[in-house]
Amino acid sequence: MSLLALGEFHRFSAAESDFLYLVPSAAVFQLDEPSRAVLDLLGAGPLPVAAILEQLPYPADALRETIAELIGARALRYANAQPESVPRELPPSGFPLSTLVLNVSNQCNLSCAYCYEYGEDKIVDTAFGAQPKFMSQATADAAVDFLLGQCGPQKLVHLTFFGGETLLNFRVVKTTIAYARQRAEQAGKRIDFSLTTNATLLSEEIIEYLAENEVGVTISIDGPREMQDQFRVYHNGVGSYDVIAPKIRSLLQRHRSRPIGARVTLTSQTLDAGRIFRHLREEIGFWEVGFAPVTTSPNRLYAIGESGFDRMLAQFRELADEFLECSAAGRHHGFSNVRDTLEEIHKGVSKAYPCGAGLGLMGVSTDGDVALCHRFAGSDSHKIGSVGNGIDRQVQVRWLEQHHIAEKTDCSRCWARPLCSGGCYHEAHVRYGDTAHPNLHYCEWIRGWTDTCLRIYGALWVRNPKFLEQLDQEPEYETSAAS
Amino acid sequence: MKHLRRVNRKAARIERHLDEQRDVVALQRGGPPQGAPPRPHIPLGCSLLFSPGWEADSSGGAAGLCQPVERDLFDCHLGCFWPAQVPDQLNHSPDWTSKCAAAQKDWRKIDLIFP
Structure with a gap:
């Protein structure tokens, strides 16, 4: 029967x-x-x-x-049918590259304790390592040629500048943008630019340049003064809030050609997403605010523990409810975590890999080595090529085989896997010492958050379907890489 | 689909896929409905005789066969030496083929029997 x-x-x-x-x-x-x-x-x-x-x-x-x-x-x-196995299909070989993140500097003028690049959980020796402190113009130009050479038939490509602190090497950023424009035109492509900065070095001149050249800007900032100054401090321990706040205000006033986003790192000591959001969105005036829990090994004081994830979920839900009310009424809200997930739900994304790292997105270190993403830039064990010699396809294929969702047994029974697919490789590397390990420490949080976003999606479908129609169009602007 | 209403884009793709597969194209006349693209139909290992066979279409399924699988089932039931899995017509469903006078024409009318 x-x-x-x-x-x-x-x-x-x-x-x-x-x-x-x-x-x-x-x-x-x-x-x-x-x-x-x-x-x-x-x-x-x-x-x-x-x-x-x-x-x-x-x-x-x-x-x-x-x-x-x-x-x-x-x-x-x-009931008696064999369960279908996950097809383990790799992306087609020679998958086109669409985003390249250049770590133009591996130096920073701040000294944030939690920083994955310089802090206690860093992968690369940025202080005494072999790599140059700043990317040379020749390497940056070679990276542009690499991107245009590897982008296949794509008409639009993205170049993102990152650090260390990106603006410490602003000279190279400027010259590279001019070079990339010229090379893209010759190749018949469009190229789009963005950068991430801690805002300490923004000057009137730089702001003018970014606005005129339509460079997308993401600011790494943790919230109001007492939260920002807890971790985002100079080497002498002095907080950076009073330096950056006026600079960000003039950036927001002058730079209108792209929406400016804030990117917040949440820690156990600064866990108040509602207050941070209100400060950054309403008091400072960012167009959108995105949050990410700090990437760290679990024993650090600032690591978010299990109860912290519950609190974070409750806070995110409050903001998500506000997002729903605004969007249902056709107003902009600016909580970018929801918007990004809604877009993926709307398209029906079912991922074999958690993100495009090592596939459509790669990171370049100051010496021109190409890694999975900007978070691994400079790490020899995560290198998949160089801007001079191209992508090592064998390394890439082996890596794609090892990281496919079909290899993650822990995820095989989770309903949230189409969107999560095991989570960030870098997070897994820091937590478990293995990029292929699923991020089991935040499974409950991911399921809770995905459920919240699904409810918002369903509610918007009933209350304001026009909002979802916007998601059919490609986003007008791409934000730059998360810091 | 009448009971499940598509919401996101993936649901729309599934609905399209299911609608396309709703009917077999076998012994129908007149081709696909107007405006619809012609469906590929490349029988593979399909028997041209009205006799039972183990057949698959170009996609490995049975929807694109030049003869419907129901035709085979019916043939098995009538004359094949191989014990075909057909409903129990002695006890449970004696009338399961009563509406099917000519298999080529009426095969859609063979009753669905739930065991």
Whole structure:
């Protein structure tokens, strides 16, 4: 006897409707009454079709149709069928590069205790290592040629400047932008620029240049004075808030050609997302604010522990509710964590890899070595080529094989895997010493957060579908790499 | 789809996929509906005789066969030496083929039997 059983999905409600988020397809469907009833009934255990027809008070034809649709969408499966294995398909060889992050400096004028580049959990010896402190013009130009050479048929490519503190090498940034414009034009491509900075070195002249050249700017900032000055300090321990606040205000006033975003590192000691958001968005005037928990080994004082993740989730949910009310009314809110996830839900992204590192995005260290992403730039064990000699395809393929979601057994039963796919490689490297390890310390948080974003998505679909139509268009601007 | 309403873009793709697969193209006349692109149909190892066979279309499935699988099932039931898995017509479903007078024309009318 063929028994029908529930397939793999996450069910959620929003705006008085019931929805399914199917795994691994990442499709979202709204349920009607009979389909809800079938799923409720099978929630208690597998049943034959005849029993479903008998037990539910709907016409048999309607139930048969419902069951066929649920099977088609894989929300139901035959209980005795072999579970489908995850296809382990690698991306096509020679996958085009679309974003290159240049670490133009590995020096910084701040000394943030939690910094993954200089702090206690750093990967590369930036103080006494073999690499030059600043990227030379020749290396930066070679990186531009590398990007244009590896971008395949793509018409638009992105060049992001990063550090250390990016503006310590502003001379090279400027010259590289001019060179990249000229080379992109020759190649018939469009190129877009962005940078991340701690804002300490912003001057009127630099601000003018960034505005005129439409360079996207992301500012690393942790919130109001007492939070910013807890970790983001100069080498002598003095906080940086009073230096950066006026500079950011003039940047926001003058630079109108791209939206300026703030990027906040949350730690156990500065865990108040609501207050930080209000300060940065309303009092300072950033267009959007994004948060990320600090990347650290678990024994550091500032590491966010389990209860911290719960608190963070509660705070994020409050902001997400505000986001929903604003978006339903057609107003901008600026909590970028929600917006990014909504876009992925809307497209139905189902990832084999958590991000584009080593695939569509790569990082370049000051000496021209190409690594998975900017966070690994300069690390010999995460090198996949150099700007002079191109990508080592063998290393890349081996790496893609090892990091495919099909290799992450821990993730194979998690409903959030289409969006999470095991999480950040760098985070995994710092926590577990292995880039291929799933980030098991924040599974609960990821599931909680994904559920929140799904509810917001469902509610917006009911209350303001126009908002979701915007997500069909490509984003007008790309933000620069997270610091 | 009537009972599941598509919400995101992936759901729309699944719906399109299921709609395309809704019917077999086998013994139909007149081709695909107007405006729809012609469906690829390349039978592979398909028997041209009305006799049972183990067949797959170009995608490894049975939807694109030049003869419907139901035709095979029916043939198995009637005359094949191989014990085909057909409904129990002695006890449980004696009338399962009663609406199917001519298999080529009426194969859609063979009853669906739930075990």
